[in-house]
Amino acid sequence: MVTVVSYTARPRRVLQALLLLIAAGLGVLTYALVGLGRHGEIPDALPAVAIGAGVIVLVLQIAVMWRAPYADPVILPIAVLLNGIGVAMIFSYDTAVTKYIGTTASYASRQQLWTVIGAILAVVVLLVIRDHRILRRYMWIFAVSGAVLLLLPLVPFLTDEQYGSKIWIRIAGYSFQPAELAKICIAIFFAGYLVSRRDTLALAGPKVLGIHLPRWSDFGPILAAWAFCIAILVFETDLGTALMFFGLFVAMLYVATDRLSWLVIGAVMFVPPAIFAATLLGHVRTRFTCWLDPLSSENYGACEQIARGLFGMASGGLVGKGPGGGRPDMVPFGHSDFIYSTLAEELGMVGAFAVLLLYILLVQRAMRAAVGISDGFGTLLAAGLGFVLALQVFVVVGGITRVIPLTGLTLPFLASGGSSLVCNWIIVALLVRMSDAARRPAARRLDGEGSPARRQKLSKDAEDPQRAQEAMS
Numbered sequence: 001m002v003t004v005v006s007y008t009a010r011p012r013r014v015l016q017a018l019l020l021l022i023a024a025g026l027g028v029l030t031y032a033l034v035g036l037g038r039h040g041e042i043p044d045a046l047p048a049v050a051i052g053a054g055v056i057v058l059v060l061q062i063a064v065m066w067r068a069p070y071a072d073p074v075i076l077p078i079a080v081l082l083n084g085i086g087v088a089m090i091f092s093y094d095t096a097v098t099k100y101i102g103t104t105a106s107y108a109s110r111q112q113l114w115t116v117i118g119a120i121l122a123v124v125v126l127l128v129i130r131d132h133r134i135l136r137r138y139m140w141i142f143a144v145s146g147a148v149l150l151l152l153p154l155v156p157f158l159t160d161e162q163y164g165s166k167i168w169i170r171i172a173g174y175s176f177q178p179a180e181l182a183k184i185c186i187a188i189f190f191a192g193y194l195v196s197r198r199d200t201l202a203l204a205g206p207k208v209l210g211i212h213l214p215r216w217s218d219f220g221p222i223l224a225a226w227a228f229c230i231a232i233l234v235f236e237t238d239l240g241t242a243l244m245f246f247g248l249f250v251a252m253l254y255v256a257t258d259r260l261s262w263l264v265i266g267a268v269m270f271v272p273p274a275i276f277a278a279t280l281l282g283h284v285r286t287r288f289t290c291w292l293d294p295l296s297s298e299n300y301g302a303c304e305q306i307a308r309g310l311f312g313m314a315s316g317g318l319v320g321k322g323p324g325g326g327r328p329d330m331v332p333f334g335h336s337d338f339i340y341s342t343l344a345e346e347l348g349m350v351g352a353f354a355v356l357l358l359y360i361l362l363v364q365r366a367m368r369a370a371v372g373i374s375d376g377f378g379t380l381l382a383a384g385l386g387f388v389l390a391l392q393v394f395v396v397v398g399g400i401t402r403v404i405p406l407t408g409l410t411l412p413f414l415a416s417g418g419s420s421l422v423c424n425w426i427i428v429a430l431l432v433r434m435s436d437a438a439r440r441p442a443a444r445r446l447d448g449e450g451s452p453a454r455r456q457k458l459s460k461d462a463e464d465p466q467r468a469q470e471a472m473s
Helices: 013-039 046-067 075-101 107-128 132-154 178-202 220-236 239-257 260-280 282-292 304-316 339-372 376-400 418-439 442-447 452-463 465-472
Strands: 169-171 174-176 204-208 211-214
Touching: 013 046, 013 075, 046 075, 046 107, 075 107, 075 339, 075 418, 107 418, 132 178, 132 220, 132 376, 132 418, 174 418, 178 239, 178 376, 178 418, 220 239, 239 260, 239 376, 260 282, 282 304, 304 339, 304 376, 339 376, 339 418, 376 418
Parallel strands: none
Antiparallel strands: 169 174, 204 211
């Protein structure tokens, strides 16, 4: 006999459908306003953009209703809204280049294509991965895949060095940033590795200056991660990717062990390589110089990019110049690395902070799924993916606003770039899957777990909290 455990969770698919329509509508409206602001007329491609946005949200809604009915109703709408605003801002950059420079730019159309591909892959992830825990079986495959992806830019015939960093590869004329896909693989591996060793890692070792350090025998994992990130920093001269992966590992260590000492150790360990890079690696040293004083006469030539970004944000003021009213063509890479400057110029400080609030809400929903999910692997994976998004936003926006040195990462969902957009849609799909597991009533979980013997076992586990915890961990 199967024990039925009832909860008050509701699917809330109607709410998600309403939010998806609002998000898609705001994205299409922003796209139309860019055309009106730049040329005084509705863009010719607006009907196609509106139809495409409608089809995407319809397919996403159907997929979630079918495969993840109890998923968080806010995650997908936020992703759709950020993606739509990003397409509109990239379109503004294209139209500015065409109007003021006289050359044709087609970054917006390519971003629309990558949006379709990303949404399709998100649906595929939801259909194929019925239970996120299956990913734990392949954690070592993900570990090897992530390491290979991170090392691909060092292969001579694949590397595509840009502005001093080797973070791109070029295959058949197309560029790809392997680190974007590697962050998903590494997060899955970290979650699987740490969930099986969290008790050992949580054991206290010697106490130094009031901080309980880990035992020396347990210090190997963080040393290995530290050494790998140092290798990325030295050989690829990419401070941003090294910071992202090392920060991901330390944050997941903290979630797994609930020990603040890991955060302190991680921060201390990252300082020496950062100093080394700032003093001995020319590309990184230039970025540190531009962070400290980009507007001085002797530094302006090397720091023109960040200086123009600051001027663009300043010209936007409080409410901005309106969609299509700015000059994003004046900022180098105003469609990609510096799209936040484009957004701040046209939507003002109000719009820039509103976008940051959307990111905060997306990360909060990821952490909410991490807290509510019943297995340790899912907790670590949801928290890790949420932290990756948060750290990436902090690194990009912090670099543009001179809070930290500028890096080569891209702003999730907003910046132009196929590899970043597609991989972030995969992350969203995984978060949707795990939020469904976190919010799904236990009765439905038991009913969908395969054979009658398996369901009966899970039913007995549900009667005994201690056994249930052991089964889920």
